[in-house]
Amino acid sequence: MRTRRRLLMTSLWIATALMAMPLLAADKSIILQSTTSTANSGLYDHLLPLFTGKSGIQVNVVAVGTGQAIKNAMNGDGDVLLVHAKPAEEQFVTDGYGVKRFDVMYNDFVIVGPPSDPAKISGSQSAAQAFGDIARSKSVFLSRGDNSGTHRKELALWQSAGVDPTGAGSDWYRETGTGMGATLNTAVGMGAYTLTDRGTWLSFKNKGDFRILSAGDPALFNQYGVILVNPEKYPHVKVAEGQAFIDWILSEEGQHAIANYTIDGQQLFFPNAER
Numbered sequence: 607m608r609t610r611r612r613l614l615m616t617s618l619w620i621a622t623a624l625m626a627m628p629l630l631a632a633d634k635s636i637i638l639q640s641t642t643s644t645a646n647s648g649l650y651d652h653l654l655p656l657f658t659g660k661s662g663i664q665v666n667v668v669a670v671g672t673g674q675a676i677k678n679a680m681n682g683d684g685d686v687l688l689v690h691a692k693p694a695e696e697q698f699v700t701d702g703y704g705v706k707r708f709d710v711m712y713n714d715f716v717i718v719g720p721p722s723d724p725a726k727i728s729g730s731q732s733a734a735q736a737f738g739d740i741a742r743s744k745s746v747f748l749s750r751g752d753n754s755g756t757h758r759k760e761l762a763l764w765q766s767a768g769v770d771p772t773g774a775g776s777d778w779y780r781e782t783g784t785g786m787g788a789t790l791n792t793a794v795g796m797g798a799y800t801l802t803d804r805g806t807w808l809s810f811k812n813k814g815d816f817r818i819l820s821a822g823d824p825a826l827f828n829q830y831g832v833i834l835v836n837p838e839k840y841p842h843v844k845v846a847e848g849q850a851f852i853d854w855i856l857s858e859e860g861q862h863a864i865a866n867y868t869i870d871g872q873q874l875f876f877p878n879a880e881r
Contacts, residue, residue, distance in 0.1 A: 751781025
């Protein structure tokens, strides 16, 4: 009787252990607070299977505007932060929320709009001049209005143009409060100008007859950085797994994978990590 009971208990213990194994394996994961631009572009669909296949670490991406991603990380809701607003990223580290910031990759912002181009900005090499022409012509401009990296760049360009787009009589300036993909969809539907990162634009499927009207200004440079959330402030941060992701994306293999991501033969992001 005792032998039968011991066998039964042993069988139950083994069954419980086997049931727990998938849960333990699934726990080998990290939360990556990141931007809608990197997610909408399809970059993570390309990169993350490569990383997970090598490391066994699952990366769960929270794709929001840069401002919200930084807030989420400041609340301890993540292990790694990958966004594109360098001054805010550096402040994040200075304030003790992150360990160290690293450049990862870059692309650029572009101004897109309808073929009618009512503000006549086509071919403009100055983003500030293009914004000024949009304001003077009172052509509809659609802003994300969400404190994202793209929104912050847009506000800096309005300042360079000497324009307050939210002032009296600025009914031509509209805010969506949404991510880049949704803002582009609305802009196309309204025939409005907007600012977007090139990666999202190249991967965007609903362009219609919209096109890039202004690009190439150095002011449109768009740098991305990666940071491990500080485990001294948030002990639950998965340091080993988070650092493994950072090390991989900064490595020759990760940087090569970024460079190899193309759409219709066009490279979306350009790796520039210092190794």
